[in-house]
Amino acid sequence: MYKAIKMTEITRLESVFQDKVDKEIKVEAMDWMPEAYRKTNLRQISQHAHSEVVGMLPEGNWITRAPSLKRKAILIAKVQDEAGHGLYLYSAAETLGSSREEMVADLLMGKAKYSSIFNYPTLTWADMGAIGWLVDGAAILNQVMLCRTSYGPYARAMVRICKEESFHQRQGFEALLELSRGTTEQKAMCQDAINRWWWPSLMMFGPKDSDSPNSELSMKWKIKRKTNDELRQQFVDMIAQQVKILGMTLPDSELKWNDKRGHFDFGEINWEEFWNVVKGNGPCNKQRLHARRAAHDNGSWVREAAVAYAEKKAAAKKQKVA
């Protein structure tokens, strides 16, 4: 009897919740929400935070080798921005009942996912341009949509992140533009980076809609506003035009404008490679986790000092009150 009443109450609450989402009223941390809504948001936001933090590694690799002071300053600023994005996102995720320590522990144990893209190596300077233009370009399409996501703390974090990401994308395009107008070797380096980053960038949008288990509910709850395939198509249409300005090509013989659809057609993604990377077997998965674990261990003295300082301040305050 008790269970039956409880279920009716949950059904009523779910209906009120859906009504609110449909009316575009943001869901806030203290509001009632279905447990699956909380879990999905926590999963996505924490994965997003991990992606920002792990995403610093491939670019951080080039800070000491940037070709000029200007490029070095830009790259340092960009990598710092990614760290900040990670922090806003961990804070947003914490409002859903998990602590940052728990989320970081999941990442370091290899339990939590982060974007597949950051498991590819950065082999030349041109990769910094390709990451900015293609990787941040893909990220920003997804993140502009997330500024309107239904969970308030996530949506608000995304507004600032998007402003910074648009600078990231432009600096990447500009770095490639300079290479594309340079020597024969620089042009070849630019094309090579585009060739290597194109397909992994398309994979960032996730599996095809037909293979995406989370999309249906995430669309219903307006966590996602566009499906993986819709965003991927939007990205292809945008990049297929921009690549012409660089005088470069995309490594896809099937890329062709389709008048009927009003979109570019493109070739099939290697899904086996995608799932392999997601499962931890990409070219740099082990290296990335190793670097994060080392950074965590090496930073333990900072955490200890922060705790000791907080305790000292609290004790001083208590003494003052007494």
Ligand code: BYC
């Ligand atoms: N990589 O049902 P689906 C940046 C997983 S960083 C790895 O479609 P969903 C930057 C997915 O998690 C910005 N895993 O899932 C930083 C799910 O597994 P679980 C990164 C992936 O969540 C530094 C399973 O596959 N952006 O900009 O509805 C330098 C089934 O997928 C991937 C974000 O994090 C992937 N690519 O949709 C430069 C955006 N794709 O969790 C730049 C936020 C899918 O069920 N995230 N999986 O075990 C999202 O928008 C969504 O989570 C996704 C996937 C569109 C990625």
